[in-house]
Amino acid sequence: xxxxxxxAERMRVTYFPRLAAERLDIALCRASAAVARAADDHAAxxxxxxxxxxxxxxxxxxxxxxxxxxxxxxxxxRSVMVGICDDLEQAGHVRRERNxxxxxxxxxxxxxxxxxxxxxxxxxxPAFLEDAFNPLTPEERGQLSALLGKLLGTGA
Amino acid sequence: xxxxxxxAERMRVTYFPRLAAERLDIALCRASAAVARAADDHAAxxxxxxxxxxxxxxxxxxxxxxxxxxxxxxxxxRSVMVGICDDLEQAGHVRRERNxxxxxxxxxxxxxxxxxxxxxxxxxxPAFLEDAFNPLTPEERGQLSALLGKLLGTGA
DNA sequence: CGCAAATCATCTCCTGTCAAACGATTGGAG
DNA sequence: CTCCAATCGTTTGACAGGAGATGATTTGCG
Numbered sequence: 001x002x003x004x005x006x007x008a009e010r011m012r013v014t015y016f017p018r019l020a021a022e023r024l025d026i027a028l029c030r031a032s033a034a035v036a037r038a039a040d041d042h043a044a045x046x047x048x049x050x051x052x053x054x055x056x057x058x059x060x061x062x063x064x065x066x067x068x069x070x071x072x073x074x075x076x077x078r079s080v081m082v083g084i085c086d087d088l089e090q091a092g093h094v095r096r097e098r099n100x101x102x103x104x105x106x107x108x109x110x111x112x113x114x115x116x117x118x119x120x121x122x123x124x125x126p127a128f129l130e131d132a133f134n135p136l137t138p139e140e141r142g143q144l145s146a147l148l149g150k151l152l153g154t155g156a
Numbered sequence: 157x158x159x160x161x162x163x164a165e166r167m168r169v170t171y172f173p174r175l176a177a178e179r180l181d182i183a184l185c186r187a188s189a190a191v192a193r194a195a196d197d198h199a200a201x202x203x204x205x206x207x208x209x210x211x212x213x214x215x216x217x218x219x220x221x222x223x224x225x226x227x228x229x230x231x232x233x234r235s236v237m238v239g240i241c242d243d244l245e246q247a248g249h250v251r252r253e254r255n256x257x258x259x260x261x262x263x264x265x266x267x268x269x270x271x272x273x274x275x276x277x278x279x280x281x282p283a284f285l286e287d288a289f290n291p292l293t294p295e296e297r298g299q300l301s302a303l304l305g306k307l308l309g310t311g312a
Numbered sequence: 313c314g315c316a317a318a319t320c321a322t323c324t325c326c327t328g329t330c331a332a333a334c335g336a337t338t339g340g341a342g
Numbered sequence: 343c344t345c346c347a348a349t350c351g352t353t354t355g356a357c358a359g360g361a362g363a364t365g366a367t368t369t370g371c372g
C-alpha cells in the first residue's frame with residue numbers, strides 16, 4: 001500500500017469527514033457543540049445568558065407565562081428555568097407575580113428594564129448568526145432551518 | 157385580537173416553532189439534544205457506549221492510534237478518551253501498547269474481541285439512524301448531511 | 313365538605329464534560 | 343551534552359444539565 005497503515009504516525013489523518021458522512025447523528029452533535037460554544041461565548045460577551053435571552057424574548061412575544069410554559073416551549077428543563085428566572089428577577093428584568101387564578105404557578109412578567117435589555121441584546125444576534133453559520137449561504141441556511149424544523153416536528 | 161394575549165392561560169402556546177425558525181442555532185442544539193438522547197438510549201441497549209463504538213470503528217478503519225489522535229479525529233476531549241479506553245481495555249476490546257517511537261503516547265490497538273464486538277454493534281446502527289431521522293426522507297438526510305459537512309468544514 | 317391525585321416551583325443528588333495542572337517523555341537550541 | 347519548551351496521558355476541580363423527591367396548591371370525585 002502506498003499510504004501505509006502502520007501506527008498512523010504523523011499521517012494527517014482526516015478520519016472525521018468520513019465519520020461525519022456516515023453517522024448523521026454524530027455530525028449533528030458535533031456541529032451543535034461548535035455552535036453552542038459560539039453562542040455561549042457570544043452570550044458571555046453580551047452579558048446575557050442564552051437562556052435568559054430566550055426567556056425575555058418569549059415573554060415579550062407572548063406575554064406573561066408560568067415557568068412551566070417557558071420550560072416546555074423553550075425546551076429548557078424546569079429545574080434550570082428556576083435559576084434563569086432567579087437571575088432575571090435579580091437583575092430586574094422580570095417580575096414573578098403569583099398567578100391569582102392558580103397560586104401554584106407564577107406569572108413571570110417582563111419589565112421595561114427587561115424589554116430594553118432584550119432590544120439591546122437582539123441587535124447583535126444577526127451578526128452572531130452570520131458568523132456562526134458563515135460557511136453556509138443564506139439559501140443553505142434556509143434549507144438547514146427547514147430540515148431541522150421537520151426533524152423537530154415543529155411544522156407538523 | 158382574537159387569540160387574546162392575557163396571561164397565556166391554557167392556550168396551546170406553540171412558541172417553539174417560531175423560535176426554531178428564527179434562531180438556527182437553537183434549532184440545531186435542540187435537534188442535537190434529541191438525537192443524542194436517542195443515541196445514548198440505543199447505546200445503552202446495545203451495551204456499548206457511543207464513544208466506545210466510535211473508537212473501535214476508527215481503530216478498525218485506520219489502524220493503531222494514539223489517544224491524542226483518536227481525540228482529535230472523533231472530537232472527543234482527551235480527558236474523556238482516557239475513560240473510554242479504560243473501559244475498552246478492561247473489556248478486552250483494545251490493547252494499550254506503548255509506542256516505541258514515542259513512549260509518551262500509546263498505540264491503542266483493536267483486538268479480535270473488539271472487532272467482533274464492533275461488527276455486532278454495527279448491525280444495529282442503520283435501524284437506529286432510520287428511527288432517529290425518520291421524519292426525513294433519504295434525500296433530505298443527504299441534504300442535511302451535506303449541509304452539516306459544510307458547516308463542520310470537513311469538505312474544505 | 314373531605315380526601316386522593318395532579319400540578320407548579322424548588323431542592324438535592326448524580327452524571328458527564330471541560331479547563332487546568334501535573335508527571336513522564338521527547339525534541340530542539342545552544 | 344544540557345536545558346527548555348512542547349507533547350501525551352492522567353488526575354483533579356468546577357460547572358451545567360437532568361432525574362427524582364418535596365412542599366404548596368389546586369382539581370376532581372365521592
